[in-house]
Amino acid sequence: MASEVYQKFVKELTEDFPLGDAAADFPALSVPLDDGVQDLIQNALAAVGEAANPLYVEDLLNDCMVRIGNCLSLRDRAYDLEVRAVGDALAYRVEKAALDLQNKSLAVLGPHQGKLLQNAIGLAVGDKVIAPQSLDETAWKELEVLQRGMNAAVTTALGVRKAKASEDGNGSNYSQRFAFVKSLFDLNIVEAYLRCRVCRAGLKEIYKIDLELPAPSPTGYLDKLAKWAQEASDKLDRELDSRSIGNAIFALSSDDEAATDLWLMAKGEYEAGVAARHIPFRLTSSNFERLGMKDVLLRSVRIQARPVDDTKTRVWQAVLALPHNNLTRRIEKFAAAMSSSYQDLAEAETVVRGVHNISPIGQWAIDTLSAKSLTGEPTTKESLKNIYVMLRVSYRPL
Numbered sequence: 001m002a003s004e005v006y007q008k009f010v011k012e013l014t015e016d017f018p019l020g021d022a023a024a025d026f027p028a029l030s031v032p033l034d035d036g037v038q039d040l041i042q043n044a045l046a047a048v049g050e051a052a053n054p055l056y057v058e059d060l061l062n063d064c065m066v067r068i069g070n071c072l073s074l075r076d077r078a079y080d081l082e083v084r085a086v087g088d089a090l091a092y093r094v095e096k097a098a099l100d101l102q103n104k105s106l107a108v109l110g111p112h113q114g115k116l117l118q119n120a121i122g123l124a125v126g127d128k129v130i131a132p133q134s135l136d137e138t139a140w141k142e143l144e145v146l147q148r149g150m151n152a153a154v155t156t157a158l159g160v161r162k163a164k165a166s167e168d169g170n171g172s173n174y175s176q177r178f179a180f181v182k183s184l185f186d187l188n189i190v191e192a193y194l195r196c197r198v199c200r201a202g203l204k205e206i207y208k209i210d211l212e213l214p215a216p217s218p219t220g221y222l223d224k225l226a227k228w229a230q231e232a233s234d235k236l237d238r239e240l241d242s243r244s245i246g247n248a249i250f251a252l253s254s255d256d257e258a259a260t261d262l263w264l265m266a267k268g269e270y271e272a273g274v275a276a277r278h279i280p281f282r283l284t285s286s287n288f289e290r291l292g293m294k295d296v297l298l299r300s301v302r303i304q305a306r307p308v309d310d311t312k313t314r315v316w317q318a319v320l321a322l323p324h325n326n327l328t329r330r331i332e333k334f335a336a337a338m339s340s341s342y343q344d345l346a347e348a349e350t351v352v353r354g355v356h357n358i359s360p361i362g363q364w365a366i367d368t369l370s371a372k373s374l375t376g377e378p379t380t381k382e383s384l385k386n387i388y389v390m391l392r393v394s395y396r397p398l
Contacts, residue, residue, distance in 0.1 A: 318338050
């Protein structure tokens with residue numbers, strides 16, 4: 001109720017001083033900045049769907065916090081503009097009313113001003129009142145001229161102030177400045193929501209942080225979203241603090257026909273895969289538990305070849321297929337350079353990135369292995385004795 005009274009009051013001010021569209025129900029300056037954000041979000045969801053990759057939930061949540069911080073700062077700017085605009089409009093109304101009164105007084109009382117002022121002026125000395133001093137008609141005329149000149153100056157000043165409040169690009173054009181702040185606010189809060197929505201899915205699937213995102217509401221949604229993001233950030237920080245970063249290295253081929261936790265495939269199975277240039281293998285929880293790791297998440301992957309002849313560096317091209325990911329609902333595949341010597345190639349040329357937060361548990365494959373190395377050696381079981389899978393991971397210690 002109080003907000004409606006205020007909005008009506010600002011609309012009345014708009015009739016005298018430009019605070020926005022006078023034909024609107026209420027001037028934009030008097031309406032909460034996040035008014036109508038629910039419709040903006042629904043339109044954005046229909047247009048773009050998901051806004052980002054949920055696997056990068058940590059960076060995504062940081063981006064949400066930045067955008068929400070932008071919204072909070074923009075809201076403060078809007079508050080300041082509103083206070084100054086309404087203050088200027090009130091001052092204009094008061095000064096205009098005072099000017100109108102003075103002009104009317106001059107028109108009505110001007111011809112009699114001399115006598116009125118003479119009758120009103122007296123000189124008191126102690127308890128005695130001395131009769132007013134006489135003033136000739138010229139003096140009163142001069143005073144009237146000064147009063148009219150002052151009123152004319154005030155009229156000009158008020159006109160300039162009102163004109164500047166409607167002038168394009170002028171600092172006194174509060175309505176235009178507010179509209180610009182509002183446009184930035186709308187962009188940021190929509191993008192913040194879209195990213196928070198993706199974050200919510202990532203937090204739940206990757207870190208088991210189940211925090212319900214508040215549904216968009218017609219007003220007051222920024223506060224709800226800011227509280228959600230802060231709580232999500234706090235929970236994620238605690239989760240990351242409980243984790244460690246380490247390395248896990250596995251050989252694909254064992255020396256015999258028995259696979260183990262560190263040698264993932266029987267020798268004959270590995271050789272058949274090399275011959276087919278498609279080498280499937282599986283990682284399980286037990287492969288990592290023997291290393292003291294649980295709840296393992298990938299950070300990067302590198303595959304390294306062990307040729308029979310290691311007198312020179314050999315490099316194969318392959319496609320690395322990772323386990324099916326529930327968040328992206330697909331098997332992620334990455335082009336990979338497989339070198340026999342890590343030192344002879346820059347890290348950026350051998351490390352597969354983009355695997356962030358994918359679980360290593362499940363079915364892998366080194367696929368589309370090149371028929372020859374880049375130095376011309378054929379891809380055979382004789383030339384490619386073994387392949388090592390080197391993982392950089394985030395994990396909870398057992």
